[in-house]
Amino acid sequence: xxxxxxxxxxxxxxxxxxxxxxxxxxxxxxxxxxxxxxxxxxxxxxxxxxxxxxxxxxxxxxxxxxxxxxxxxxxxxxxxxxxxxxxxxxxxxxxxxxxxxxxxxxxxxxxxxxxxxxxxxxxxxxxxxxxxxxxxxxxxxxxxxxxxxxxxxxxxxxxxxxxxxxxxxxxxxxxxxxxxxxxxxxxxxxxxxx
Numbered sequence: 001x002x003x004x005x006x007x008x009x010x011x012x013x014x015x016x017x018x019x020x021x022x023x024x025x026x027x028x029x030x031x032x033x034x035x036x037x038x039x040x041x042x043x044x045x046x047x048x049x050x051x052x053x054x055x056x057x058x059x060x061x062x063x064x065x066x067x068x069x070x071x072x073x074x075x076x077x078x079x080x081x082x083x084x085x086x087x088x089x090x091x092x093x094x095x096x097x098x099x100x101x102x103x104x105x106x107x108x109x110x111x112x113x114x115x116x117x118x119x120x121x122x123x124x125x126x127x128x129x130x131x132x133x134x135x136x137x138x139x140x141x142x143x144x145x146x147x148x149x150x151x152x153x154x155x156x157x158x159x160x161x162x163x164x165x166x167x168x169x170x171x172x173x174x175x176x177x178x179x180x181x182x183x184x185x186x187x188x189x190x191x192x193x194x
Contacts, residue, residue, distance in 0.1 A: 061132055100134070
């Protein structure tokens with residue numbers, strides 16, 4: 001077996017997750033409804049990848065992502081414009097503060113649970129999970145602020161995945177940072193044109 005074939009055999013599922021996740025995020029930056037079913041496929045793939053890597057908070061996060069994905073899909077579908085794209089909605093300051101505080105609380109609660117389950121990197125993984133949920137909620141609600149949070153969270157995830165030897169996923173999350181910058185730019189433009 002060649003080295004490439006061996007790598008594909010060992011990391012094929014992760015590579016499929018990388019491909020579908022990248023496509024889903026790119027479609028999200030474009031504000032296209034098709035992003036949600038593509039993202040759903042990547043979520044199920046990564047549920048398995050993260051569980052196998054002992055990143056239990058990340059595996060559990062995928063379960064929450066399923067719920068948020070269906071919600072986001074439904075919410076975006078209700079808000080489609082004639083051009084097939086969704087309208088960007090401002091995030092009120094009180095909602096921003098509440099969500100960030102809930103992210104802190106979720107980080108500690110999930111970290112404690114993850115530590116009891118002997119997860120790898122329990123508190124870091126839990127913090128990233130908690131703030132990923134906040135970012136996903138904001139994304140489903142069509143708030144531009146989701147992109148700022150994704151830039152930060154994705155950058156930290158890169159280091160975590162390198163540490164866990166999930167190199168394709170680390171590269172994916174490194175690519176997510178410029179995707180998030182692109183989403184931020186495009187959603188700002190969309191908000192200004194509405």
